[in-house]
Amino acid sequence: MNVTINVNGEDRVLDVTGHESLLSVLRNDLELPGTKDACEQGECGSCTVVFDGEAVCSCLVMAADADGSSVTTVEGVSADGELHPVQEAMLAKGAVQCGFCTPGIVVAGSHFLETNPHPSEPEIREALSGNICRCTGYGAILRAFETVTGEGS
Amino acid sequence: MDFIAAHDLDEALAAKAHQPDALLLAGGTDLMVEINLAHHRPSSVLSLRRVEELQELTAGRIGAGVTWARLERNGHRGLAQAARTVGSPQIRAAGTIGGNVATASPAGDGLPWIIAAEASIEVQSKERGIRTIPWNEFFVGVKRTSLAADEIITAVVVPEDVPIAQEFAKVGARNAMVISTVSCVVIRGDDGFRVALGSVATTPMRATRAEEMINAESTISDSVLDEFAHIVSEEVRPITDHRSTEGYRRHAAGVLARRLVERSLR
Known part of the structure; x- marks a missing residue:
């Protein structure tokens, strides 16, 4: 069909x-x-x-x-050759290790921030709870999201 | 493979009457796993995703196509709590309560609430119209229900007088993406406590002996709660499998039921 x-x-x-x-x-x-x-x-x-x-x-x-x-x-997710802020932040914070989980995290995370632009840390964790990073690089991923939402530095 | 996308309920019922062996597809969170792992290659699939009639969500009626994400925001308290523990945000955006009921896993996260609320399962067929099956007649075994081959689950029908004091909790290896080791719902009403558990028997079950014991007490003291938890642990019928042991499940069932009774009194 x-x-x-x-x-x-x-x-x-x-x-x-x-x-x-x-x-x-x-x-x-x-x-x-x-x-x-x-x-x-x-x-x-x-x-x-x-x-x-x-x-x-x-x-x-x-x-x-x-x-x-x-x-x-x-x-x-990125438009006109410009990276999405989530992608920029993940690059800046070293949130990519082997990179296999990265596309899923970019899609899930950027979609989440559209509905909740200023989430708390537990909300970010819950929003990304369906994305497994087998390098276990969750700390850097979380810090990247906090810079996008204005919580981190 | 035959693929039929029904656009309304009449179309879905006609298709199911014509092809009773067609597998129903809603959120895909159960069926697609079976297909991807090649456990199952259905010759025909009937998709219900576009059927508007299954999307209704009111206090008294939960359409079979309502997702966990919607229940998390707008469900009855205990069901909303259960919805929040299903899978991950991705799974909750797709998976439906109708799928949970149809799969009828002993670990189905929505099922203890349904039997504690004494809700009914509304099913329909082209031939026989609507059947409303009481909670205690629908789940008959591990992944077995009293749904006939030509029927489609259309809604969970909730009694008007379901008490608002409701608590859900489950035990699992982590918070997200976990199939429950034991789950429990306690609903407290004027007639006393109702206690339902999942993952501790072939079907979700009510702890009727424990209910009778605690509902005969006028004061819920520590010693009453100890005895209550003990009876729950005795009454459940768990097995040992790859997720846990019989002994741990008995223990956890008693702990959870007691904790939820206490929460429902706060």
Whole structure:
């Protein structure tokens, strides 16, 4: 079946035949490898995208069910070659180690700050609780978010 | 694979009547895990995500398509507390209460509240219309319910007089992204305490012996609470599995139930 998905502002038409996830078509058919594929169980958050206005795990969205929806991936977070403030802050605070969790954290975190621009530290922790960093670099990630929200320095 | 995206309830019921073996897809947080791990390759899938009738959320009626994220903000107190412990923000934005009810895991985070609130599960089919199944007749075993093949869960129906003193808690290895080791809901009303537990039996269960004991007491003293916790621990029927042991679950069930009774009195 043909599905049309608006990805980062552009309508893309795909032929979906089986049970593949949105994650799979983003990476394999649309060649957008920024969204990472790790656990495929919704546990790790590395495949987080904004799907019809909600940050979700793209591995848990059936591609066939995404017809008519709009999706923002990490490739769509920055605009006109300018990094998003979350990306700038993560660079400045050394919040990237192996980098595998980074796209998911950028998408989940930037989406969260749109609805809650001045969160407390526990709110940031809770907002990022679905994103696992196996380098365990949570301290630097938290400090990066605090500089975006004006709490840190 | 056959894929059907229903746009309203009539369309969904007609599709389910025509293809009773179609698997229902809502938030995808259970079904897609099974599919990704290749445990399951359904030949047909019926998506309910676009069905407006399943999105209703009022005090008396929780549409099956209501997500945990919405319940966290607008649910009854005990259910909102439970919703906040489901998965992560990503999971709560997608997963629905109808999916939790349909999956009927012993560890389903929303289920102890449903049985403590004495809510009913409303299901519909094209053939037989609406059936409202009482809480104590719906969950019949591990991931088994009394839903018929041509039926769709449409809502959780909450009694008007559900007391507002409600407390939920669960025990797990961390705060986020955890399947409960034991979960518990206590609801305190004029008729006394209701105590429901998850992950301690094949289905979510009421601790009826412990309820009878504590509801016969006029004063809730420390010794009454000790005895109450002891009966809860005896009454649950947990197993040892990869997440915990029978003994720990018995202990934690008593501790949680006692703690929630105390919280409900504050």
